[in-house]
Amino acid sequence: MEENTRQERAREIIRRLKKEYPGRGTALEYSNPLQLLVATILSAQSTDRQINKITPALFKKYPAAQDYAEAEPEELEADIRSSGFYRNKAKNIRAAARKIVEEFGGEVPRTMEELLTLPGVARKTANIVLNDGFGVVAGIAVDTHVKRLAGRLGLSEESNPDRIEKDLMALIPEKDWGRVNYLLISHGRAVCSARSPRCDQCVLAPSCPSAA
Numbered sequence: 001m002e003e004n005t006r007q008e009r010a011r012e013i014i015r016r017l018k019k020e021y022p023g024r025g026t027a028l029e030y031s032n033p034l035q036l037l038v039a040t041i042l043s044a045q046s047t048d049r050q051i052n053k054i055t056p057a058l059f060k061k062y063p064a065a066q067d068y069a070e071a072e073p074e075e076l077e078a079d080i081r082s083s084g085f086y087r088n089k090a091k092n093i094r095a096a097a098r099k100i101v102e103e104f105g106g107e108v109p110r111t112m113e114e115l116l117t118l119p120g121v122a123r124k125t126a127n128i129v130l131n132d133g134f135g136v137v138a139g140i141a142v143d144t145h146v147k148r149l150a151g152r153l154g155l156s157e158e159s160n161p162d163r164i165e166k167d168l169m170a171l172i173p174e175k176d177w178g179r180v181n182y183l184l185i186s187h188g189r190a191v192c193s194a195r196s197p198r199c200d201q202c203v204l205a206p207s208c209p210s211a212a
Contacts, residue, residue, distance in 0.1 A: 007171045009153075009207050010155055010168075010172050011171075011172070011173065013153060013204055013207050014172060014173075014176050014179075014183065017183040017184070017187055018176075018179070018183065021182070021183055021186040025179075025182055026040075026048070026132050026181075027049075029052045029055060029056075030055070030059075030133075031059070035055065035059050036128070036129055036132060037096070038058070038062075039055050040128050040129060041093055042080060042093075043083075044085070045084055046083050050083065053082070054079075054080060058080065062076075066097070066106060067097075068093050068094055068097035069097040069100075071094060073090060076090040077090045080093075091120075092119045092121075095119035096119050099118055100118070108129065110136060111136075112126050115130065122161075123139060123162060123165060124161060127140065131178040131181075137177050137178045139165055140165050140169055140177050140180045140181060142161040142164045142165045143161075143181065145188035145189070146164070147159075147161060147164055149184045149188055150164050152192065152197070153204065153209070154208075154209045155167060155168060156168065192204075
């Protein structure tokens with residue numbers, strides 16, 4: 001496929017999705033970058049709805065990075081048990097919080113390079129924290145929905161999230177990078193599901209090679 005044709009199609013896809021899903025960001029509920037970081041770590045292999053049930057009590061109990069850093073492992077595990085994979089998530093949250101306290105003065109860092117040094121934080125989480133927590137656009141967050149739709153829509157043939165992100169960044173205007181994750185997640189949940197996509201109801205069908 002000619003690269004300029006793919007780029008034109010990518011821009012048309014984003015235009016249609018913006019009209020279909022006018023919201024702007026993550027469905028996770030939070031009040032500051034630390035809360036967003038913790039919620040995003042918890043959301044792996046879970047749903048935003050489930051995480052939003054856990055976090056009000058969690059954020060009240062652990063208002064600062066120091067609180068997570070000093071938490072007893074078993075107690076934090078119990079607090080986040082319903083998020084799934086709670087032992088590993090608790091380990092990463094505690095370790096990330098310790099690093100935030102020891103190296104960043106208790107404040108969540110606001111650069112991609114610094115965020116990637118935190119345990120449990122890869123580019124997807126870092127992009128969400130930067131974009132929704134600080135208003136800093138450094139890339140495109142690639143999760144399972146974005147990965148699936150990027151393949152179906154013919155925007156990337158890669159399977160590695162970092163390579164998919166690179167492909168999408170080359171096709172989509174930088175001004176839209178911060179919204180791509182939200183738009184593709186919304187469409188993936190509403191229409192383009194993993195098992196039974198509803199192509200007959202899809203606003204992207206005219207631009208989608210998989211629909212044909």
